[in-house]
Amino acid sequence: MKALHFGAGNIGRGFIGLLLSRAGYEVTFSDVNQELVHALQERGRYTVELANESKDEETVSGVTAIDGRDLQRVAEAVAETDLVTTAVGVGVLKHIAPGIAKGLEQRRQAGTVHKPLHIIACENAIGGSTQLKEHVYALLDEQARAFADEYVYFPNSAVDRIVPIQNHADPLHVQVEPFYEWVVDRSQMAPAFKPINGVVYVHDLEPYIERKLFTVNTGHCVAAYIGYVHGYDTIQQAIADEKVKSVVYGALQETGQVLVQRFGFNPEEHEQYIVKILGRFVNPYLTDEVTRVGRSPLRKLSPNDRLVRPALLAYAEGIPVTHLATGMAAACKFDVSDDPEAVELQSLIRERDVAAALSHYTGIEEGHPVLVEAVKQYHQM
Numbered sequence: 001m002k003a004l005h006f007g008a009g010n011i012g013r014g015f016i017g018l019l020l021s022r023a024g025y026e027v028t029f030s031d032v033n034q035e036l037v038h039a040l041q042e043r044g045r046y047t048v049e050l051a052n053e054s055k056d057e058e059t060v061s062g063v064t065a066i067d068g069r070d071l072q073r074v075a076e077a078v079a080e081t082d083l084v085t086t087a088v089g090v091g092v093l094k095h096i097a098p099g100i101a102k103g104l105e106q107r108r109q110a111g112t113v114h115k116p117l118h119i120i121a122c123e124n125a126i127g128g129s130t131q132l133k134e135h136v137y138a139l140l141d142e143q144a145r146a147f148a149d150e151y152v153y154f155p156n157s158a159v160d161r162i163v164p165i166q167n168h169a170d171p172l173h174v175q176v177e178p179f180y181e182w183v184v185d186r187s188q189m190a191p192a193f194k195p196i197n198g199v200v201y202v203h204d205l206e207p208y209i210e211r212k213l214f215t216v217n218t219g220h221c222v223a224a225y226i227g228y229v230h231g232y233d234t235i236q237q238a239i240a241d242e243k244v245k246s247v248v249y250g251a252l253q254e255t256g257q258v259l260v261q262r263f264g265f266n267p268e269e270h271e272q273y274i275v276k277i278l279g280r281f282v283n284p285y286l287t288d289e290v291t292r293v294g295r296s297p298l299r300k301l302s303p304n305d306r307l308v309r310p311a312l313l314a315y316a317e318g319i320p321v322t323h324l325a326t327g328m329a330a331a332c333k334f335d336v337s338d339d340p341e342a343v344e345l346q347s348l349i350r351e352r353d354v355a356a357a358l359s360h361y362t363g364i365e366e367g368h369p370v371l372v373e374a375v376k377q378y379h380q381m
């Protein structure tokens with residue numbers, strides 16, 4: 001069985017590639033980073049280290065890579081594979097769609113007995129695979145769409161493993177936290193699909209993706225933005241400060257009430273889930289920079305993402321949202337010059353003002369109480 005994975009970055013090598021390889025797939029990475037591509041081609045293996053006391057290490061072998069800029073080569077790989085996965089960033093999905101679309105056309109034209117193909121986006125987003133499907137379908141003609149309707153599946157998924165920016169002499173070596181969870185929507189897959197070891201299959205992904213995004217990622221980004229405001233470099237340093245931790249915990253109480261109401265989670269079990277997540281953030285064997293965790297603030301402030309969606313859901317239910325609003329305010333202080341989205345946000349705040357900028361990116365009207373609260377918090381920071 002062959003798997004083509006887009007994105008040989010941190011989660012690609014440290015999680016998806018590792019699990020697929022363990023499950024017996026021959027993994028080919030597609031990436032635009034030539035250093036990674038050449039190293040994978042030359043060595044065909046890399047090491048994954050767990051962030052624990054014994055620094056347990058596992059070698060992933062039998063892997064290779066292709067140049068993601070080579071459209072023809074990418075299309076060939078899509079045509080030949082049994083499974084496609086991605087971990088490129090949700091904003092990059094549109095850039096990998098042309099190679100996938102061309103590869104699906106090649107599969108159709110091959111005319112032999114067609115095998116189902118599953119394409120799973122492993123990104124931090126609601127409906128990541130559905131978003132990728134839309135980008136791909138926009139590039140297909142009617143015949144190719146009919147083919148894809150019959151033979152190509154885009155199940156949504158939720159992935160959870162903290163993998164920080166890597167700083168090793170070996171560009172392929174990757175350090176990861178021990179915990180992982182990969183949940184895939186079984187109802188969007190071919191009935192005969194052979195399960196991948198280590199993946200959890202569910203028939204309704206919504207509670208899983210929302211619980212993950214609105215707990216792990218909401219807590220993480222609040223820690224990053226408030227931590228940044230307090231001058232900390234890493235999540236570990238930020239959470240060690242009780243002032244930061246209490247805002248993070250408060251935000252998770254707000255999203256927690258939303259999640260418990262929406263999905264009927266047991267409140268005590270959800271509280272345990274929150275405590276476990278906070279424990280993962282302070283793993284002493286990891287160094288996770290606030291600039292990584294807060295990266296792409298416009299994506300994180302977008303209407304369907306980890307701050308705005310739970311805040312509006314909470315507000316609609318009469319749940320207080322002070323801490324989530326504080327997170328949004330702190331996102332507006334995230335002034336990181338090598339993050340293009342932070343630069344854009346800061347420039348709109350300067351050009352107009354924070355209320356106008358927040359309203360523009362969150363989609364929340366300026367007079368809305370959630371936005372008013374965020375702006376008030378911003379001015380108090």
Ligand SMILES: NC(=O)c1ccc[n+]([C@@H]2O[C@H](COP(=O)([O-])OP(=O)(O)OC[C@H]3O[C@@H](n4cnc5c(N)ncnc54)[C@H](O)[C@@H]3O)[C@@H](O)[C@H]2O)c1
Pocket residue numbers: 006007008009010011012030031032033036068087088089090092095096122123124159160161162163164
């Ligand atoms: N790192 C984590 O802790 C973590 C955990 C869960 C989910 N995620 C999600 O996984 C995705 C990737 O995150 P990451 O931390 O691994 O980022 P990363 O930057 O380490 O990896 C992304 C990789 O995609 C590659 N890429 C960019 N454009 C490409 C293209 N057109 N074709 C092929 N490859 C391309 C980049 O060169 C890079 O190697 C994001 O959506 C992120 O939200 C990350």
Ligand SMILES: O=P(O)(O)OC[C@@H](O)[C@@H](O)[C@H](O)[C@H](O)CO
Pocket residue numbers: 124159160161162163216217220221292293294295296
């Ligand atoms: O990858 P992002 O930018 O969506 O979010 C940053 C981190 O919160 C994220 O990468 C987490 O480490 C990860 O989602 C844990 O599963």
